[in-house]
Amino acid sequence: MADSKNKRILIIEDEFLIGELYARALEKEGYQAELIIDGAEALKKAQTNEYDIILLDLMLPNLDGVEILKTLRNPELTPGFKAKVIITTNIEERKEIKKAIEKEADGYVIKADITPSELVSLVNSVNQ
Amino acid sequence: MEELKRITVKSWLKIFSIISLLDIALIWLLYYSLKHTKFNSLYIFYSFSFIFILLNLVYIRSVVKKLIQPLKFLWQTIAHLNQNSTVEKPDFNKLKTAKDLTINLADQIIQLFTIQQDKTKEQDQKSNGLNNNTVIKNIPVPFLILDNNENVLFANEALGKYIGMQTADIVNKNFYMIMDMSFPSEDTFDVWLKDSKQNTATSIKSWERVRLAVRDNHPVRLFDLAAYYNKDNPQNQTTLIILFDHTKQYMQDDQAISFVALGVHELRTPLTLLRGYVEALKEDLNNEQIDNQQVQSFLTKMDASAKQMTSFVNNILNVARIDNDQLELNLQSEDWPKIISDSVEAMRLRAKIRGIEITLDVAPDLPKVGVDRISIYEVISNLIDNAIKYSGQAKTINVKTYLNSEGLVETCVQDYGVGINENIMSNLFTKYYRDHNNRAQIGGTGLGLYLSKAIISAHDGNIWVTSKIGKGSNFYFTLVPFDKLNKEIKNTSSEEIVTTAHGWIKNHSLYRR
Structure with a gap:
């Protein structure tokens, strides 16, 4: 059983209701979840290195998920970044983008294919 | 090329003939002087000889000098063109090489031409003519x-x-x-x-x-x-x-592929929510933690998600109808303030989720309009949906409706969001068109405005936009009051059967296709 106590999760999700459902399910499991909609603000938050796991949507206002991921994984732009990043999206991405994401992310999931509790299991497995 | 050598020799002959003529003149002058003078003839002969030699030398020198300068430049130019030349470089400081230089130059030119000819021949052989x-x-x-x-x-x-x-x-x-x-x-x-x-x-x-x-x-x-x-x-x-x-065909394929990808996103989003709420409700029921208020809120959101899917499906269906000239409108006399406030109400929850308030301003005493209720709802929801998506940080959307100076019922959906670049305004109502700058950040299929324009045009109305980058956009459309429309159509249409989603009806009012 993964230890979820005091683990902080940042949910970057532009569909507020989806983010709300995910936060609810994760909090039930004992995680501390924080929800943010705007891409540019989300990047600033993620760069504080206060989070253990980041759920990252790709289609986001002001700054898209692929850009956020690149910035977080660049040690010059985000020094000391250690959080696990799981991509949560409903976009059918092109092959090239999928490949790029594969290199940088710790997980990739289509939101419509999973329920919130299945997302929690996924987060648990990443948090081991 | 032998010709060149001949010409060069010829010009040298010319120079020598001029000198010879001059010399003959001098000799004649000497002979004349010797015949008629009273001085010592030997003395005169020496003087003349001296002048004769001096003049010849000066003349030849100046002629050669004049000749050598342009020849030198010419030689340098040719030598530059003919870099692989095997002809030896002459010594420009020695005047006596003027003739050598000319011959050298001729050789250079001959070589250059031969190489060029070979090249052309080679090229022709290569490409086989x-x-x-x-x-x-x-x-x-x-x-x-x-x-x-x-x-x-x-x-x-x-x-x-x-x-x-x-x-x-x-x-x-x-x-x-x-x-x-x-x-x-x-x-x-x-x-x-x-x-x-x-x-x-x-x-x-x-x-x-x-x-x-x-x-x-x-x-x-x-x-x-x-x-x-x-x-x-x-x-x-x-x-x-x-x-x-295959440019045309492949471009269409690309658009269709990206439409499918975008359409999938539009359907997956409400689907994710429906699955999420179903699971949440199930869990609550299993744990017997029934909070009526929460159940109510979940059901409302599920309803909104289902409606979102319905309107997406209707959008696709209507686009297919428009493309096949199958769009059918059942124009009825409708109370516009009622339709617009119902439509705005239905969109309020979607806006609220993003923290956006929609205000509605309806002018009093608006005439009844001739509209197809279902289609016009698609238009309003598409425009408000766009306003929500492109609001950025702004938190207000205004919907206004009033009678304009032409006696038409005009409606404006105003947002204070990202705005639209002027150079893409003309593409906005084109099928599948989406603003490149926002594609990775804002979902959509590029059908909403295309559809809205087709529906409004079928209502005999107009749709247009004004916008400023960073300040927001205003989308306007007009509808014709029922009385006016009635007069127009009575003259042209007879009683027809109108198909609807639920079957068919005999048309007693207005029917358009």
Whole structure:
């Protein structure tokens, strides 16, 4: 059983209701979840290195998920970044983008294919 | 070239004949002086001889000097052109080499011309006279021939036109410099050619969906490519490449693919929510933690998600109808303030989720309008949905409706969001069009405005937009009051059957197609 106590999760999700459902399910499991909609603000938050796991949507206002991921994984732009990043999206991405994401992310999931509790299991497995 | 030598000799003869004439004149003067003078004739003879020699020398020197200067420049120019020259460089400081210089120059020129002739011959042999064959040059399918070093030996006129270059600028250039192509997979032309050169004597292959890198303002080119390699082909013509244009078809395919991808996103979002709420409700029921208020809120959101899916499905269906000229409207006399406030109400939850308030301002005493209730709802929800999506940080959307100066009922959906760039305004109502700058950040299929315009046009109304980057956008549309519409249509339509989603009705009011 993964230890979820005091683990902080940042949910970057532009569909507020989806983010709300995910936060609810994760909090039930004992995680501390924080929800943010705007891409540019989300990047600033993620760069504080206060989070253990980041759920990252790709289609986001002001700054898209692929850009956020690149910035977080660049040690010059985000020094000391250690959080696990799981991509949560409903976009059918092109092959090239999928490949790029594969290199940088710790997980990739289509939101419509999973329920919130299945997302929690996924987060648990990443948090081991 | 012998002619050149002859001319050079001729001009030297001319110079010497002038000098000879001058000398004859002097000799004659000497003879005349000796005959008529009273002085010592030997003395006079010496003086004349001295003047004679001096004059000749001065004259020759000045003539040679004048001649040598332009010849020197000419020699340098020719020598520059003929860099591989085997002719020895003359010593310009020695005047006596003026003649040598002229001969040297003639040799240089002869050599240069011979090399040029050889080159042309070689070129003709290489391309096997293709460059002079008008039939081959004018074959309407773009093609080119490469030598063993991937240099272009021949390109026909159609190829030049297709890639937007003059054929003269293509020939002798490296093929990869001329055509920067991208292939749909890693199986590319250059990989095949390399492999063919190493492993086979002859090989043939084709590729689909090749894209030419866009250069300057030249339009996008998408084509199939066929290539034939034979290392033993005569005149080093090792590779033949033919292009089959499919730009139009492949562009349409691309749009359709991206439409499917975007459509999938539009359906997956409400689907995610429905699955999420179903699971949450199930869990609550299992744990017997029934909070009526929460259940109510979940159900409302589920309803909103289901409606979102319905309107997306209707959008697609209506676009298909418009494209096949099958859009049918059942125009009824409707109370516009009621329709608009119902529509706004239905969108409020979607806006609220993003923290956006919608205000509604309805002018009093609006006349009844002739609208198809279901279709016009699609228009309002598309416009408000756009306003929500493109609101950025703004938190207000205003919907206003009033009677305009032309007596039409005008409605405006106003947001204070990201705004629209002026140069893309004219594309907004085009099918599948989406603003490039926002594609990765805002979902949508590029159908909403296309559909809205078609529906409003079928209502005899107008739709347009005003916008400022960073300040927001105003979308306007007009509807014709029922009385006016009634007069127009009574003259043209008879009683017709109107099909609806639920079956059919006999039309007693208005029917349009």
